[in-house]
Amino acid sequence: MHIGRVVGAAVGDAPVAAGAVPPLVGPPHPASAAAAECAALQSNKRMILCDAMALLYRSHYAFSEAHRLRNVAGEDTTVLFGFLSTLFNLLEVQPPPTHFAVVFDARGKTFRHEIYEGYKGQRASCPEEIKEAIPRLQQLLRAMAIPFIQVSGVEADDVIGTLAVRAVEEDIVVAIASPDKDFFQLLRAGVMLLRPPKKPAPGERVNKFAMLPYYPANFKEDYGLEPRQFIDLLALAGDSSDNVPGVQGIGPKTAAALLRQYGTLEGVLDHAAEAKPKKAAAQLSSPEGRAAAQLSQKLVRIETALDHPPVQLPLEQLRLQLPADRGADLLKQFQRLDFTRHTARVKDLWAGPLYQAR
Incomplete structure (x- = not known):
């Protein structure tokens, strides 16, 4: 476990078009119910939880081999x-987050x-570029005073799920930053996705690093x-990305369709013989099909009540x-990395209302 203290630029560190940075509580994708939820998600305390590995993979594949940065x-x-x-x-x-954490998957197998x-047995090995970037990124997060967390034996999803539920209970609005669809199940009052x-x-032309709000009404x-x-949708249909x-x-x-009719996986299994089409009824009525659905439900459910000490901080x-050193270490690291634009952005952040109100 690690707890480190501490939306964009385009290819070649060039500026992007105005309006590319979305609000945390801002215009959702069109839906009147989502707009109402957007208006309701107002709080003096706002937390963003980042799914580190998903965003690292997205960063790795955002550039072709011919456009890698050095x-x-x-x-x-x-x-x-x-x-x-x-x-x-x-x-x-806008409005800015008051709380923030980057959550990494720990090495090794999970429950x-x-x-x-x-489980996830079909996945290729993690690219070397990502493996090499992780410790360097954690150094940068420490230098920025951005908290990061890793917990052995569970996935980052479970850490994020537990922190999100705890935060909502403490009247903190939560946004989960990830492209992973598994987080749809966590959408609720006080929890949105980016x-x-x-x-x-x-x-x-779009900002390839932008993150847009997604609300429970958008999912519906x-x-x-x-x-x-x-x-239960994933329990029935499976998820090839996680095997x-x-x-x-x-x-x-x-x-x-089955869930709209019967509500839950348990309801579907109770009415397996009545399910349509007939092929689905046969599979759901078989011991193998029933066992596969119940196993899959256990695999896809994100834990929201972990009792590991790091998650209960x-x-x-x-x-x-x-940062305690006012950012001196971070700026030195950015200089070695040739991150000129990032240097300007972090200085603007530190001088702005996000940090001046701290």
Whole structure:
């Protein structure tokens, strides 16, 4: 475990178009219910929780091999540059966050691997560029006084889920920054997501490190379900990205239809013989199909009540603050990395209302 104290730039450290940085509590994707939720998500305390590995992968693949970034010493700085671009975008949202944490996956297997040996078994090894970037990024986060957390035996998702639920109980509005769809299940009053924009149309220029708000009403509009039902949607349909099996022959559309009719996975299994199409009824009625659904439900459910000491730390320890050395170490590191634009951005942040009110 580590707890370190401490939305954007485009290719080549160039400035981006005005209006690229989205608000934490700002215009959601169009839906009147989402607009109402947006207005309700007002609080004097606002927390952003970053899914570190998902954002590191996004940063790594944001650049083609021909456009990798290097400093004067020849070091590949692409992953660090991309992650920090997203980080600054998040710190620049309006109204600004008061609390912040970056959550990393710890090395080694988790309780899900004990439940199912094949969990995430199909995934390729983590790219070396990301592995090499992680300790350097954690050094930068320490120098920025940005808290970061790792907990062995569980995933970052579970740490984020537990912190988010605790924060809402303490009247802190939460935004989870991640492209991972698993976090849909955490959407509720006081919890929103910050997700990458959809793929742009040909010729459209967008900030590749932008993060846009996504609310419970947006999920309901997109899926026709309540966010809590997303667990059971994945239990039925599976999730190939994590090698979660689901029930053979049941895809997302069939799973969603069954949940609209029967409400929960348990309800679907209780009415398995009545399910449509007949192929789904046969699978759900079989011992193998039932077991696969129940196993998958355990795998996809994000834990929200971890009792590990790092996750039970006082949330005030996640409050943003200026570095003790006033940023001297960070600026030296940025100089070695040739992060000129990031240097300007962090100085602007430290001089602005986000930190001056601390």
